[in-house]
Amino acid sequence: MPMENIWSYAADSGLAAGADLTGCTVVADDGTIGQVDRQAEHFGMRHLVVDTGVWVFGRSVLVPVGLVRGVDAEARTVTLNCTRAQVKAAPRFRTDSETMDRDYLASVGDYYHRLPPRERPAT
Numbered sequence: 001m002p003m004e005n006i007w008s009y010a011a012d013s014g015l016a017a018g019a020d021l022t023g024c025t026v027v028a029d030d031g032t033i034g035q036v037d038r039q040a041e042h043f044g045m046r047h048l049v050v051d052t053g054v055w056v057f058g059r060s061v062l063v064p065v066g067l068v069r070g071v072d073a074e075a076r077t078v079t080l081n082c083t084r085a086q087v088k089a090a091p092r093f094r095t096d097s098e099t100m101d102r103d104y105l106a107s108v109g110d111y112y113h114r115l116p117p118r119e120r121p122a123t
Contacts, residue, residue: 006066007045014071045105062093
């Protein structure tokens with residue numbers, strides 16, 4: 001995935017303009033990760049902050065929106081194009097101020113950009 005695309009939803013993601021994903025269940029290729037706590041965009045870097053509940057010891061993770069494979073508004077789910085382990089291994093998200101830290105966001109984008117490409121399932 002080109003680096004500039006890591007911060008943009010794919011055209012075929014199913015996201016409706018102006019949709020609020022807060023509260024949606026977030027699912028990776030191999031299971032549920034948590035729920036969208038909030039959506040943010042700083043420095044043109046759109047991302048989701050996902051509350052993982054007890055899955056990752058109650059911490060939140062930051063996921064660039066380019067990882068979103070699909071949005072099902074009816075089911076209130078957001079499906080990612082990665083695994084739970086890949087999300088867990090991403091740069092640690094500690095405080096809300098990091099969502100406004102250009103260097104932190106760049107390190108998150110770089111991490112996800114370097115993941116091996118994954119096939120999108122046939123629809």
